[in-house]
Amino acid sequence: MSNSLLPPAGPQRVLAVAQLSNSVGDGAFYVTSALYFTHVVGLAPARVGLGLTIAWAVGSLAGVPLGRLADRRGPRGTAVLLALATGLAVAAFLVVRGFVPFVLAACGYAAAQSGLAAARQALLAGQVSREERTGLLAHLQSTLNAGLAVGAALGGLALHMGTREAYLGVFALDAVSFLLCAGVLLRLPVVKPVHARVGTGQGRGGGRRGDALGVLCDRPYAVVTLLNTVLLLRMPLLSLGIPLWIAERTDAPAWLVSALFVLNTGAVTLFQVRMARAVTGLASATRAVRRSGLVMLASCAVFALSAGVSAWVAVGLLVSGAVLQVVAEMQQSAGSWQLSFDLAPADRVGEYQGFFGTGVTVARTAGPLVLTALLVGWGTPGWLVLGGLMLAASYGMGPAVRWAAASRPTAPRAEQVRQPAPAN
Numbered sequence: 001m002s003n004s005l006l007p008p009a010g011p012q013r014v015l016a017v018a019q020l021s022n023s024v025g026d027g028a029f030y031v032t033s034a035l036y037f038t039h040v041v042g043l044a045p046a047r048v049g050l051g052l053t054i055a056w057a058v059g060s061l062a063g064v065p066l067g068r069l070a071d072r073r074g075p076r077g078t079a080v081l082l083a084l085a086t087g088l089a090v091a092a093f094l095v096v097r098g099f100v101p102f103v104l105a106a107c108g109y110a111a112a113q114s115g116l117a118a119a120r121q122a123l124l125a126g127q128v129s130r131e132e133r134t135g136l137l138a139h140l141q142s143t144l145n146a147g148l149a150v151g152a153a154l155g156g157l158a159l160h161m162g163t164r165e166a167y168l169g170v171f172a173l174d175a176v177s178f179l180l181c182a183g184v185l186l187r188l189p190v191v192k193p194v195h196a197r198v199g200t201g202q203g204r205g206g207g208r209r210g211d212a213l214g215v216l217c218d219r220p221y222a223v224v225t226l227l228n229t230v231l232l233l234r235m236p237l238l239s240l241g242i243p244l245w246i247a248e249r250t251d252a253p254a255w256l257v258s259a260l261f262v263l264n265t266g267a268v269t270l271f272q273v274r275m276a277r278a279v280t281g282l283a284s285a286t287r288a289v290r291r292s293g294l295v296m297l298a299s300c301a302v303f304a305l306s307a308g309v310s311a312w313v314a315v316g317l318l319v320s321g322a323v324l325q326v327v328a329e330m331q332q333s334a335g336s337w338q339l340s341f342d343l344a345p346a347d348r349v350g351e352y353q354g355f356f357g358t359g360v361t362v363a364r365t366a367g368p369l370v371l372t373a374l375l376v377g378w379g380t381p382g383w384l385v386l387g388g389l390m391l392a393a394s395y396g397m398g399p400a401v402r403w404a405a406a407s408r409p410t411a412p413r414a415e416q417v418r419q420p421a422p423a424n
Helices: 010-041 044-073 075-093 099-127 130-161 162-185 219-249 256-276 282-304 309-342 350-356 360-378 380-406 411-414
Strands: none
Touching: 010 044, 010 099, 010 130, 010 162, 044 075, 044 099, 044 350, 044 360, 075 099, 075 162, 099 130, 099 309, 099 350, 099 360, 099 380, 130 162, 130 256, 130 309, 130 360, 219 256, 219 282, 219 350, 219 360, 256 309, 282 309, 282 380, 309 350, 309 380, 350 360, 350 411, 360 380
16 A cells, blocks of 8 residues: 555546545535534524434434445436535525524435445455455545644634625535536546346345345444444544533643644555554454553553643643544544445445444434443543543454354454454
């Protein structure tokens, strides 16, 4: 795998450009949306939170059927249509002025985003070989973070201006970015849809091919997805958990929140590709996830020490904890990408990726509640509980992956994960 931030020319680079095009708009959207909905649309903060919770719950349910649609109708066309639908949903935010229209637009946005993520994964699987997927996903993650950082800077300008027109400009930018993404995706070669064979035989996922529940009947894959969802509780840590911890429990300056965000996005942009280089199969992916749990426990312990000390000692501890946290994030990401693809049937990648991606929406929905209770409510012990939970999930991944691999008829991959892991 190249250490270059850009993937090789061809379909891989086109996918990266598509990722970059809408991530800039998303970065601007993320930093301005809360104030837009409260200050411009005029909704109460509690109603914004309720509406987004409903929307992401709908999005988590939409991922599987939309991923299945990508498998059956072709991932490129499905991804293009869902990118257009996402842009339309963002554009709808420009004209909504009440709670019900807001919820409807948010549900459309979340459903289209979840389906687009699944369709893109199926499209990626059809464009590159199995051996190249994790490396390409590392490139795409780096591209995503670079785009988010640029978008966040543009959103910051809108926040500084503080006018209705500035907020509307940000949302228009995000809508246009998805239109641009759709146009870029059209440059990719067509991936033929995979039609499931009619019959009552068992698929590689362990469920019947004719079963409407599909991936939901694949219990080993469901357990892997559940454990990965626990590990994804790190996602709202940077945007919610750490800012609340800094404000409520430490004497560190408020500007550190922004500095830690820049540190995280910059590290992922620069080092995710290199971190993913060692992940090549189920065994190495499982080891990467297990190491991420250990590093995450260390990170939580360092964060916990930042309470009750002087401001600059707290700054040093928080920066150290953030460095450990982003290392754990990159390890967990690389491992989970490999697992999600290698354990999915080749003819149902979109459906399985749609299900695996529900972990993101669940973490976004439940994460704020869990982190607020642990970190703000319990304080230092809450960090240790969070770290222990991450460690348990990371070590539980090994048995879960062996179970899932054993249920697949492809023996070489099932044997690969059973080999003794080398000493770390």
